[in-house]
Amino acid sequence: MDTAPHANDPRWKHDGVRVVPGDRLDPNTAQTPGMDRKAAINFARVGAQKLWAGTVHIHANAKTGAHHHGPLESVIYVVRGRARMRWGERLEFTAEAGPGDFIYVPPFVPHQEINASATETLECVLVRSDGEAVAVNLDITPAEPPENVPWVDPTHPDPAAG
Template structure:
């Protein structure tokens, strides 16, 4: 009982207060809701979207551990040597991306937006890597 803190309160972040002033990768748009700028010390929570038939450039999140939830749309995440491995994800699916793992996030739809809810610890670290040839015809259906 001695760990309870009644002198604290949660931080409310309104939709009008979310910011795109966070790490980005071409082809993906990240907006931050919970982050260090609002008082979080060890978690980042935000929304990531890819326009129809778009993909992120290859990237990793340094020491950040990442959890993603496909809120809307159909995704593909490439990983592994030469980005030859991939998982397809549908609305309601989750994915865990380990620290330092290079990957590419794709929107498999040619006409609908892809929206992820993403959490990272300790923060939204984004390290963009050299791009690879991966045309939309490889991942859109």
């Protein structure tokens, strides 16, 4: 017996695809000084069970403290501006990303988000692998200067390596 809902089933009208207009994001979410977060997709707004998505605007010259997000994975998409990420046990590694770039932060990785511009707001889209706001602040003495780590994967070898 077929128990799947059919196209004319009225449940799909309210339990199907959701569109959250960009001008109706919810600022009632965890905030960090120098950053403005707004939720688009979460349990409260659309019933999302396994992810959180929204925007974050990082003020000019602002940065977070060292932290990690426990078992959550995070993806940051840079819309406008220049992001600098530092990570590692002493924040000893750094990489930058600009408009159109994606940043992946694995679970439990100590990191710091930085707006690399002293004059422009950094605008990003943020997606996390759970709706729970997990942020574990860390007391880390940063290494100075951090080691720059270019983006390299098996299909995009390091051009500086020859």
